[in-house]
Amino acid sequence: MRDFNETSITDAVLERFANTPDPRLKEIMASLVRHLHDCVREIEPTFEEWMYAIQFLTRTGQISIGGRQEYILLSDTLGVSMLVDAINHRLPKGATETTVLGPFFVADQPIEQQGADIARGAPGQALYVDARFSSMDGKPLKGAVVDVWQSDSEGFYDVQRSDLDSAQLRGRFHTDTEGRVRFWTIMPTAYPIPYDGPVGDMLKATERHPWRPAHLHFMAAAPGHTTLVTHVFVDGDKYLDSDAVFGVKNSLIDAYPEQPASAAPPGGRNLKGSWRRLDYEFRLSP
Amino acid sequence: MRDFNETSITDAVLERFANTPDPRLKEIMASLVRHLHDCVREIEPTFEEWMYAIQFLTRTGQISIGGRQEYILLSDTLGVSMLVDAINHRLPKGATETTVLGPFFVADQPIEQQGADIARGAPGQALYVDARFSSMDGKPLKGAVVDVWQSDSEGFYDVQRSDLDSAQLRGRFHTDTEGRVRFWTIMPTAYPIPYDGPVGDMLKATERHPWRPAHLHFMAAAPGHTTLVTHVFVDGDKYLDSDAVFGVKNSLIDAYPEQPASAAPPGGRNLKGSWRRLDYEFRLSP
Numbered sequence: 001m002r003d004f005n006e007t008s009i010t011d012a013v014l015e016r017f018a019n020t021p022d023p024r025l026k027e028i029m030a031s032l033v034r035h036l037h038d039c040v041r042e043i044e045p046t047f048e049e050w051m052y053a054i055q056f057l058t059r060t061g062q063i064s065i066g067g068r069q070e071y072i073l074l075s076d077t078l079g080v081s082m083l084v085d086a087i088n089h090r091l092p093k094g095a096t097e098t099t100v101l102g103p104f105f106v107a108d109q110p111i112e113q114q115g116a117d118i119a120r121g122a123p124g125q126a127l128y129v130d131a132r133f134s135s136m137d138g139k140p141l142k143g144a145v146v147d148v149w150q151s152d153s154e155g156f157y158d159v160q161r162s163d164l165d166s167a168q169l170r171g172r173f174h175t176d177t178e179g180r181v182r183f184w185t186i187m188p189t190a191y192p193i194p195y196d197g198p199v200g201d202m203l204k205a206t207e208r209h210p211w212r213p214a215h216l217h218f219m220a221a222a223p224g225h226t227t228l229v230t231h232v233f234v235d236g237d238k239y240l241d242s243d244a245v246f247g248v249k250n251s252l253i254d255a256y257p258e259q260p261a262s263a264a265p266p267g268g269r270n271l272k273g274s275w276r277r278l279d280y281e282f283r284l285s286p
Numbered sequence: 287m288r289d290f291n292e293t294s295i296t297d298a299v300l301e302r303f304a305n306t307p308d309p310r311l312k313e314i315m316a317s318l319v320r321h322l323h324d325c326v327r328e329i330e331p332t333f334e335e336w337m338y339a340i341q342f343l344t345r346t347g348q349i350s351i352g353g354r355q356e357y358i359l360l361s362d363t364l365g366v367s368m369l370v371d372a373i374n375h376r377l378p379k380g381a382t383e384t385t386v387l388g389p390f391f392v393a394d395q396p397i398e399q400q401g402a403d404i405a406r407g408a409p410g411q412a413l414y415v416d417a418r419f420s421s422m423d424g425k426p427l428k429g430a431v432v433d434v435w436q437s438d439s440e441g442f443y444d445v446q447r448s449d450l451d452s453a454q455l456r457g458r459f460h461t462d463t464e465g466r467v468r469f470w471t472i473m474p475t476a477y478p479i480p481y482d483g484p485v486g487d488m489l490k491a492t493e494r495h496p497w498r499p500a501h502l503h504f505m506a507a508a509p510g511h512t513t514l515v516t517h518v519f520v521d522g523d524k525y526l527d528s529d530a531v532f533g534v535k536n537s538l539i540d541a542y543p544e545q546p547a548s549a550a551p552p553g554g555r556n557l558k559g560s561w562r563r564l565d566y567e568f569r570l571s572p
Contacts, residue, residue: 002527002534004365006372012532013365020492028335029492031328033364039321040369043314050370054357061347071340078319079290079299083326084336086292206306206315241288246298248288 140179410472426465
């Protein structure tokens with residue numbers, strides 16, 4: 001085929017993918033081509049705008065080295081990550097809602113003892129977490145594998161700090177016979193997503209801020225259940241309504257209630273001031 | 287806003303771009319978000335498919351170093367480049383049609399004399415080109431700047447050859463008082479686009495070939511006229527109906543008629559065998 005015009009070129013490209021052996025790939029390419037062409041027809045980019053897009057996409061790939069993944073950040077800030085999350089988690093009513101994994105999860109952490117302090121000396125207000133994991137009928141999930149990770153009091157994850165040579169503010173636990181995981185840590189803080197690359201350029205040019213409201217990350221895996229990836233956000237955070245990655249759900253917000261200095265901290269811990277606690281039940285769908 | 291679902295997240299993201307100061311950027315981001323979300327909702331990617339897309343886009347950026355621009359190749363092979371070309375060249379009837387610039391143009395070449403041989407020793411069948419450039423009413427465009435470039439007999443451009451330290455099979459001319467540019471070269475050949483990167487992976491997985499039919503590139507700039515970027519394809523090439531980048535238009539195909547060894551070559555050139563010639567008139571729109 002030759003002599004394509006602004007409309008007929010779409011069928012020409014679709015036709016070229018007609019021999020794709022994998023039916024799923026064929027379906028994906030067809031959808032991609034149709035929506036991409038529709039978008040280009042609507043935007044009517046100049047040659048200079050097209051070249052800017054080529055260079056933006058190139059830079060986004062080139063800055064993604066080591067711990068940095070700018071394409072995930074782009075997906076997050078365009079709401080695509082949460083949309084993919086929603087599509088893949090059409091959960092039964094009552095199941096704990098999901099949110100983005102984010103770029104700071106680290107696999108294969110060593111197992112911590114119940115009651116451990118994962119802050120490992122990081123400064124901040126002490127926080128005691130008592131998390132319960134259960135199936136949809138409320139039955140405790142014993143022996144589930146639970147990962148937790150969070151930012152420090154300056155808004156950084158351990159993997160972003162070159163001065164740390166071991167894990168901090170992250171840990172992996174097995175739930176006990178009551179399906180519980182208990183540990184000490186510090187309060188998480190709000191933090192900006194990396195802002196010095198192409199995604200930062202986009203946020204600046206569109207007058208969007210890069211902040212995420214404070215949260216703890218939880219991932220829970222139990223046999224016979226869908227692995228849960230979620231956060232528990234801190235109520236009152238000023239970025240709850242404008243999370244840069246669109247991750248906030250009301251059911252995932254908790255007050256992390258303040259405990260007076262006089263309240264006896266679990267585990268007989270000696271604390272100078274007030275502390276906070278999070279009691280949260282997670283329900284995993286089958 | 288919180289608690290977005292598969293549908294409402296699109297409005298949430300659009301709302302976040304509402305303060306974009308530049309109205310054109312605001313329009314572009316809105317169109318992009320709507321089409322991107324529609325595409326994701328239609329494809330319903332698994333988490334693994336989403337991650338493959340993230341990694342494909344990252345690799346496409348990372349391989350684009352030096353003379354290689356894989357995102358242009360991706361745009362070309364998805365028909366986007368020709369669509370952008372069509373949108374930006376809604377030309378009056380009679381004007382020479384346009385096609386893709388491609389990644390092998392080199393700016394600021396020195397000016398050649400009329401009758402020059404731009405093959406500079408590259409082997410291949412001799413080709414004499416007599417190109418006329420005129421405005422829509424047929425009036426010759428004198429003093430127009432014309433760039434020509436092409437592949438060699440093995441399908442490579444000079445910039446792809448590490449054994450060359452100067453330009454070959456490319457040149458820049460000024461049209462004479464009759465609006466003509468005449469030069470010697472060799473016949474161009476069909477060639478595959480770079481096939482060893484992510485775009486090659488896509489072509490292989492979808493059983494598409496990477497070939498472009500043989501062509502000469504022309505770019506012509508004249509005051510008061512739209513700069514023309516086009517090819518002249520060689521009739522009979524087996525890839526005319528399946529150009530990997532969708533660039534072929536019937537009006538841009540020429541027979542490059544064979545001249546018997548007995549025909550006197552212009553410029554008194556001494557040739558052993560038969561040779562070819564291209565006589566082509568280009569009409570530039572205002």
